[in-house]
Structure formats: C-alpha cells, structure tokens
Amino acid sequence: MYGMVHRAARQMVLDLHGENHWSAISAASGLGDDAFIGANVYGDEVTLKLVAAISDHFEAQVESMLRAFGEYWISFAYNGDYKSIMTMAGQDLVSFLYNLNRMHDSVQISIPGARLPTFVVDDDNSDAITLSYFSDRTGLEPFVEGLLSGLIKHFGQTGNIHQIGRNGSGVQFQIVLSNP
Ligand code: HEM
The missing domain is CATH 3.90.1520.10 (H-NOX domain)
Structure with missing residues (x-):
C-alpha cells in the first residue's frame, strides 16, 4: 500500500499513545524510515508487518487495531491534505x-x-x-x-x-x- 497509509498508522500511534510506544513498535517491526515515504508504493506484506507490530505491541487483535485505524484514517485525511476532497464528496x-x-x-x-x-x-x-x-x-x-x-x-x-x-x-x- 501507499506510504501515506504507513504514515497515518505511525501518526495514530504518536497521537494516541506517544513517542515511546512508537519507538518500541518501530524497533520491533524492523521497518526503517524508508518504509514511510508518502509517495512510495509498498507491497501489502510491508503494511501487514506494520499492522502486526502495532497490534502485538498493544496486545490487541489485528481486527481491533484495523478498526481503530479505520476510524483514525477519517480524521487523518480530513485534518491533513484531503479536507477539500472529503468536503466535496458530500x-x-x-x-x-x-x-x-x-x-x-x-x-x-x-x-x-x-x-x-x-x-x-x-x-x-x-x-x-x-x-x-x-x-x-x-x-x-x-x-x-x-x-x-x-x-x-x-x-x-x-x-x-x-x-x-x-x-x-x-x-x-x-x-x-x-x-x-
Ligand atoms: C480523502 C479520504 C481518503 C483518501 C485520501 C483515501 C486514500 C486511500 C489510499 C491511498 C489507500 C491505499 C490503497 C493502496 O495503496 O493500494 C486507500 C485504501 C482504502 N480505502 Fe481509502 N481513502 C480515503 C477515504 C476512504 C473512505 C471514506 C473509505 C470508506 C469508507 C475508504 C476505504 C478504503 C479501503 C477499505 C481501503 C483498503 C484497500 C482495499 O480495501 O483494497 N477510503 N484509500
């Protein structure tokens, strides 16, 4: 998936839990900064690795992490670069x-x-x-x-x-x- 999805997942952890949690997840995932370039396309296995690292860290089910991420994505898009696109959509x-x-x-x-x-x-x-x-x-x-x-x-x-x-x-x- 696009790097912007990875950036959103990172931002969710930073916003909701803070820097220390993100550092731990980042280290456990083995993904470096080069996995967070907004305009790059990554194989879904990279995205899944990130999702798994976040769920593992919080001892949560992947499903509940994905649910939380979906909810977060709406405010991430609206408060970020996609406000006008979302406003135009309805x-x-x-x-x-x-x-x-x-x-x-x-x-x-x-x-x-x-x-x-x-x-x-x-x-x-x-x-x-x-x-x-x-x-x-x-x-x-x-x-x-x-x-x-x-x-x-x-x-x-x-x-x-x-x-x-x-x-x-x-x-x-x-x-x-x-x-x-
Ligand atoms: C302005 C807001 C949005 C933007 C910029 C956006 C953009 C994206 C991007 C970049 C991806 C990744 C696709 C890839 O890399 O292959 C994606 C995936 C997805 N988007 Fe959106 N999206 C937006 C809003 C929404 C909304 C409101 C929904 C549904 C209610 C939605 C449903 C999905 C789903 C389910 C996926 C996962 C890909 C899949 O199912 O195959 N998106 N979106």
Whole structure:
C-alpha cells in the first residue's frame, strides 16, 4: 500500500499513545524510515508487518487495531491534505457514501499505483444504510468498519455497523443510525 497509509498508522500511534510506544513498535517491526515515504508504493506484506507490530505491541487483535485505524484514517485525511476532497464528496453520510468511488478516483490521479476498493450503496433507508465493499484484498473488513464508524462521527451522528453477509464477490455492511 501507499506510504501515506504507513504514515497515518505511525501518526495514530504518536497521537494516541506517544513517542515511546512508537519507538518500541518501530524497533520491533524492523521497518526503517524508508518504509514511510508518502509517495512510495509498498507491497501489502510491508503494511501487514506494520499492522502486526502495532497490534502485538498493544496486545490487541489485528481486527481491533484495523478498526481503530479505520476510524483514525477519517480524521487523518480530513485534518491533513484531503479536507477539500472529503468536503466535496458530500455534506452528509448518505451523499458521501454515494460519492465514495468518485472520491477515491480523484485520489487515484495523484497516486496511480493505489489499488482502491469500490463501494455500492444497496439501500439508503433513513435509519439504515446497506452498502457492499469490493476489493482485491481480503481481511480488511474491520478496517472498513472503522472507516464507516469514523464517517458516522465525522457527520455528527451515532450508530452501529454490522457485517451482514456477502454480495457476490463483495462484503455487505449495514449502518444502523441511532439519530437518523
Ligand atoms: C480523502 C479520504 C481518503 C483518501 C485520501 C483515501 C486514500 C486511500 C489510499 C491511498 C489507500 C491505499 C490503497 C493502496 O495503496 O493500494 C486507500 C485504501 C482504502 N480505502 Fe481509502 N481513502 C480515503 C477515504 C476512504 C473512505 C471514506 C473509505 C470508506 C469508507 C475508504 C476505504 C478504503 C479501503 C477499505 C481501503 C483498503 C484497500 C482495499 O480495501 O483494497 N477510503 N484509500
């Protein structure tokens, strides 16, 4: 994955836990500064090594670390270089989800090596939204849950996310809003 993903993971540890924790994780992972160049594309095994080192350090499951990272990613993107792209993608959760592929497409122009997923909104009732996630990667469903939960918060709402099954080659999620 792109180095910006690694940079975001490092920033999450620094913001939430501080420098000492990051130093320990960095040493344990065996990854040097050259794994954190924003515009470089790294094999997914490098990204997974980093994710594993962070989860191990906090004695957390990889899944819960990915969930936390997904949530963090939304504020990282919004407070970093991607505020205008995210603002253009929509002023409310449902519009944003419909525009997600277009938003990723616009990101892809500047990072051509990215393999970005696609999302399809299957149903958008006012209190529950169903959407399908398609990726050539596997195992990132908890990351998607975290991203969706970050988006719910970003739009000032509260709610829960459930993985409800498969949709062809995709995975289907339902967002149930408690304050639609
Ligand atoms: C402005 C905000 C965003 C930017 C700049 C961005 C950019 C990226 C980048 C660079 C990657 C790595 C792909 C690669 O290196 O191959 C990625 C992956 C991913 N993005 Fe986004 N993204 C944004 C927002 C979102 C949102 C809001 C969602 C979903 C709710 C999302 C879902 C994903 C997922 C699930 C992946 C993992 C890759 C996969 O599933 O194959 N992204 N994104």
